[in-house]
Every structure is written in C-alpha cells, then in structure tokens.
Amino acid sequence: MxxxxxxxxxxxxxxxxxxxxxxxxxxxxxxxxxxxxxxxxxxxxxxxxxxxxxxxxxxxxxxxxxxxxxxxxxxxxxxxxxxxxxxxxxxxxxxxxxxxxxxxxxxxxxxxVPSQTEGMEGGDWRKRVHDFYTFEGARALAAKMRDWKGGRLVVHISEMPIKCPVAPLEFSFLADSWLRDQGLRDKTEIVYVTPLSGAFTKPIASGILSHLLEEKGIRVLNDFNIARVDNEQHKIVSWDEKEVDYDLLVTVPVNxxxxxxxxxxxxxxxxxxxxxxxxxxxxxxxxxxxxxxxxxxxxxxxxxxxxxxxxxxxxxxxxxxxGDPLCSRFDGHANCFIESGRGKGFLLDFNYSLEPVPGRFPFAAFGPLALLGESRLNHWSKMAFKWAYWNLLLKARPIPFVDHKMSLAGKEIPSGALKAEAAT
Amino acid sequence: MSQKQIAGTTVDVNVEGYLTNHAQWNRDVAAALAKELGIELTEAHWKVLDFIDRDFKEKGVVPGMRRMNKVGGILTKDLYALFPDGPIKKAALIAGYPKPASCV
Missing domain, CATH: 3.50.50.60 (FAD/NAD(P)-binding domain)
Structure with missing residues (x-):
C-alpha cells in the first residue's frame, strides 16, 4: 500500500x-x-x-x-x-x-473571552450581564428576557474586531420590536454602547443604521472603551472614566x-x-x-x-x-442579512474595495433584494438561510445566488466609494 | 492636504492634522505637535512614541491597544494618563503616522 x-x-x-x-x-x-x-x-x-x-x-x-x-x-x-x-x-x-x-x-x-475585561465575569455574570454569542449565553439570556419587567437595557461591544459585527445592532432592533410586542417598550430604555465612532464599521451603512437606531428611540454612545464592569453598582466604566448604568447588560466580550x-x-x-x-x-x-x-x-x-x-x-x-503557483484570489466578499425588527431586514454585500452601498441585489430565486434598504423579503431570506446553511452551505453545495467574487451589478456606487485595491 | 510651519520646519498635513510624509518628522516636530494638544513630552511619552515608530516600520500600521499592551509592554491606563481622550489617535499624530483604524 x-x-x-x-x-x-x-x-x-x-x-x-x-x-x-x-x-x-x-x-x-x-x-x-x-x-x-x-x-x-x-x-x-x-x-x-x-x-x-x-x-x-x-x-x-x-x-x-x-x-x-x-x-x-x-x-x-x-x-x-x-x-x-x-x-x-x-x-x-x-x-x-x-x-x-x-x-x-x-x-x-x-x-x-469575557475574562479579558476586568469584572465581566463577576457577580452579575449571567444574572444581569449576558452575551449571546455562545449557546450557553443565548440560552441564559432567553431565560432572563422572559422575566424582564423593564429598566435600562445596555447593548455593548467591548472591542473590535468581533464576529458578525452587525449582530449587536440586530439584537437592538429585535429587542425594540420584541419589547413593543410585550408591551414593555415604554418601560425599557435601550442604550447602544460602542467603541466605534459610528454605529457600524463602514461609513455609508453606518449613516443609514444610525438613522434607524434613532427612529427606534435607541440612544447611541460612541467611543466608549470599556475598562471594567462594576458589579456592585451595576455599571460599566470606560478607560476615560465614563460610566453607563445597566439593569441588563448584553455585551459582546473581547473576541x-x-x-x-x-x-x-x-x-x-x-x-x-x-x-x-x-x-x-x-x-x-x-x-x-x-x-x-x-x-x-x-x-x-x-x-x-x-x-x-x-x-x-x-x-x-x-x-x-x-506544485503550481496559487492562482485564486479572495476579494474580501461578505454578504450579510441584518434583521431590523418588525419582520423586516437589510442586506449588506461588500468586499475589500467596496463598502456596503445601496441598490438592488440580483437574486436568482425571487428577484432582486434591496441592498442597504429595509424590506420584508430580506427578513424572510434571513429566515430561509437556516435551511440553506444546514443543507447547502456546510456541504459545499453551490448556493444559487452568490459567487465568491462580489458583483457590482445593481449597486449604486457613490463617486469615490470604489477603491482600487493596492497590489500586495 | 495643506502645509504647516512647525518647530522651524514645513510639514504636509491632512485635514485632521496628521502628517502625510513621515520623512518630514523629527523629535522637535513631535514635541511641538504634542504641545498643540496640550501635552508636554516626557520619557514615558517617548517610550510609547518609540514603540509606535518601531512597530510601524515593521508592520506598516499604527499598533492597536492590545498590541501596545502585549508587544509594547505599555498599560492601557498609562496610555490614557499620558495621552488623554483618544490615546492612540493622539500618540499616532505626535509620532507622525496616519490616524489609526483603531477606535482610540
């Protein structure tokens, strides 16, 4: 043999x-x-x-x-x-x-890695301080939400980069929507605390998403770099001594x-x-x-x-x-559905040289989806994705709508937004 | 892009005041840039600036907070004490490098 x-x-x-x-x-x-x-x-x-x-x-x-x-x-x-x-x-x-x-x-x-932040795994951990990026975290938070009576909900990002950088925004939108359905929205203040200077990493999407946060009455606190969680006083404290009180902190720990x-x-x-x-x-x-x-x-x-x-x-x-030279090149393509609450969603499509821009996304199965715009179809596409994940994506079967190379078709590209990629 | 006179020399700067040509930078320029931000440079400041300089020459980017901690051996709380309100942005400006992608 x-x-x-x-x-x-x-x-x-x-x-x-x-x-x-x-x-x-x-x-x-x-x-x-x-x-x-x-x-x-x-x-x-x-x-x-x-x-x-x-x-x-x-x-x-x-x-x-x-x-x-x-x-x-x-x-x-x-x-x-x-x-x-x-x-x-x-x-x-x-x-x-x-x-x-x-x-x-x-x-x-x-x-x-919550242990990277002083006090994050203290007395409030999994009681008033939660995360939703782990199975155990999401499960504990689900139980916490069932008992929620109102107060201040702080959605927080510790440090970039994080996995799925839109998820904390989606969490905020879904929380707004869910609290309305429960009749608890007027008893709940939602604050979004981020180390970024905007709502999101990419400028054009950031502008649109900030507007959406504002529309939903979610207050944003930018440039907040967490130093520690104060479990006694139930507040987070930044390196420059800013403080935010919480009744429930939903944090994204350092990744x-x-x-x-x-x-x-x-x-x-x-x-x-x-x-x-x-x-x-x-x-x-x-x-x-x-x-x-x-x-x-x-x-x-x-x-x-x-x-x-x-x-x-x-x-x-x-x-x-x-023994051949490596001929294929990855262009940085990412394609993310964003849940925006109340049964709607957004779609972002971008790569190394183009940030997410508005437009229409060609989708072979049901016709175009709105890019960087809110729609019900985007929401249903996100829900349908669970099936595609288990049945197509993991098995490396072709997914009938997107190529690994990002397409410019349908995108409304503002002048100067498309960057030539530096040869490296 | 514009030019400015500082410490007896002319430097090219962008709208946010970051030098666009590191070759025009020297230690006197750094001290003058720091003074404009209300910072008097001490040995502790220079430890940070020298690390940024070394690291930029090696990696081509301004180091983030974690790299400052782990590779540079500089504590976050010290950075905030030395360069208040946005320590990495300020230190990068004084060191004559571009505004970092990092958040502080």
Missing part, C-alpha cells in the same frame, strides 16, 4: 466543515488522507443565537452533531489540540499523541482566536493567524492555510465569508499540492 500524504483541518465549525466537503470532492483519496480535528461534538448554527433570546428559535434549531456534516472519506478526530509544531509539520493533541501533515488548514475560529494559536506562536496579539488576504495562505508557512474567523484578513468575521473563502481556498490547495 502506498504512503498517503495528509491534509489536516483543525476545527470542524463552519469553515472547517465546508473545507472537508470541498476536499472530499476534489482531492484524489488514493494519494491523500484527509483528517479533521475538533474537541466539541456539537455544530452550532451561530446566526441562530441572535433569535434565541426572543423565543424565535429554540435550542433544537441551532445545534446538530458535527459528525453528521463530515463526509465519508474524511476522518473525524474528536480531540483538543495542544499545539501546532509548524517547523516539524506536526500537531500535538491534548492526550500527547501527534498528527503529521503535509498541508494544514487552520479553521479554529474566534470566540468571546480572540484559539488559545492554541498563541501556544503555537502563530498568532497576532488577538491570536489571529497572519494570513495573505488574497491567497489565504499563512504568511509564515507555505504549507499552512487559514480560513474563516481564524485569519487576520480585513473583512468581516462571518459565515458567508468562510463560504466564499472556501471556494478560493480549495483551488489554491489543489494548486499547491500540484
């Missing part, structure tokens, strides 16, 4: 699972063995966490076994990774055993890449792996590739990005194992 070469994927979340499915279809399994390593058995539909606090989704909507999405022919290893030894092309697992690789794909994502990346000496200060933003190859090691939230590439940390990146990365890995 001939010696197989190894492609090893770390992380069986959205990005890793999609890659396992692409590789299984495209790589010659008589010469290559594909392994995927993950320590947790459950695959979460993370966009669904946003809906749990409002009782729109329940726990069973958002979790399925990871193994179910790993195709036959790919070996699933349930184990924690201790470290990557990139010089020796080996990965050491927590039980001390080692996996060798010829090609490594890092897909270990990002996670909220960081896997601790294992730090142990391996492969990360930046937030444990993200320095990655070529076009080829998705590690900038340090020729046989290491990085995908999804684990990279430091300057686009959103979002499932749509992982999906688009995977289409580029599979081509580049095929080039690499043939």
């Amino acid at each position: 001939k010696n197989l070469k190894n492609i090893l994927i770390l992380g069986a979340g959205t990005a890793g699972t999609i890659m396992a499915n692409h590789l299984r279809k495209k790589v010659d399994l008589s010469s290559w063995r594909i392994q995927i390593v993950d320590e947790h058995p459950g695959h979460f539909y993370q966009p669904g966490f946003l809906f749990m606090p409002f009782g729109i989704y329940t726990e069973k909507d958002v979790v399925k076994p990871k193994r179910r999405f790993i195709p036959r022919g790919v070996e699933y290893v349930e184990a924690a990774v201790e470290r990557i030894d990139a010089e020796k092309n080996r990965v050491r697992l927590a039980d001390g055993s080692e996996l060798r690789y010829d090609v490594l794909i890092i897909a270990t994502g990002t996670r909220p 960081m890449g896997a601790a294992m990346i730090e142990r391996s000496g492969l990360g930046d200060e937030l444990n993200y792996v320095p990655t070529d933003k076009h080829t998705l190859r590690s900038r340090q090691h020729k046989n290491i590739f990085v995908i999804g939230d684990a990279t430091d590439v300057p686009t959103s940390k979002a499932g749509s990005v992982a999906h688009f990146e995977a289409e580029v990365l599979i081509q580049n890995i095929l080039d690499f194992i043939r």
